Amino acid sequence: MNDKIEYKPIGFIHSKYTNPQEMPKNYTESKDVEAYIELDEKYMKGISDLRIGDEYILLFHFHKSEGYDLTVPWRGVGPMRGLFSTHAPRRPNPIGVSIITVTKIEDNKIYFTGVDMLDGTPVLDIKNHN
Structure with missing residues (x-):
């Protein structure tokens, strides 16, 4: 069995957050902050039915993340x-x-x-939330 899994980004996020310390810990904390995904143009047909005002699930790669712990403080402080x-x-x-x-x-x-x-975050996928 090959345990290597590879993903290629479909685009990149452009956001005002440049370091993890200033970034919200959860999307619910940034309902008024706007950013954008710059989608690779070869995937343009795939967004033809996205609708303004609708919610979508965004999957992305934590490109600045290294290592892990199996227990962590809730939202970084709890x-x-x-x-x-x-x-x-x-x-x-x-x-x-x-x-x-x-x-x-x-x-x-x-x-x-x-x-x-964070700014520059690679986007892996966009899925309908409904």
Whole structure:
């Protein structure tokens, strides 16, 4: 069995957050902050039915994350919790998931709120939330 798994980004996030210390710990903390995904143009047909105002599941790679602990403080400051019951970025497979709301689409740029990602974050997938 080959245990190597590879993903290629479909685009990259452009957000105002440049370091993890300033970034919200969860998408629910940034409902008014807007960012955008710059989608690779070869995937343009795949966003033809995205709708402004709808929620989508965004899967992304925690590209600044290294290592992991199996217990972490809740939202970075609370009581210790098991890693898999949190959104902590330091994980065995550094995959992030957030619920975003699309606010605007211009060419290959998908603007959204619910930003808890760093600038330059690779996007792995976008899925309908319903």
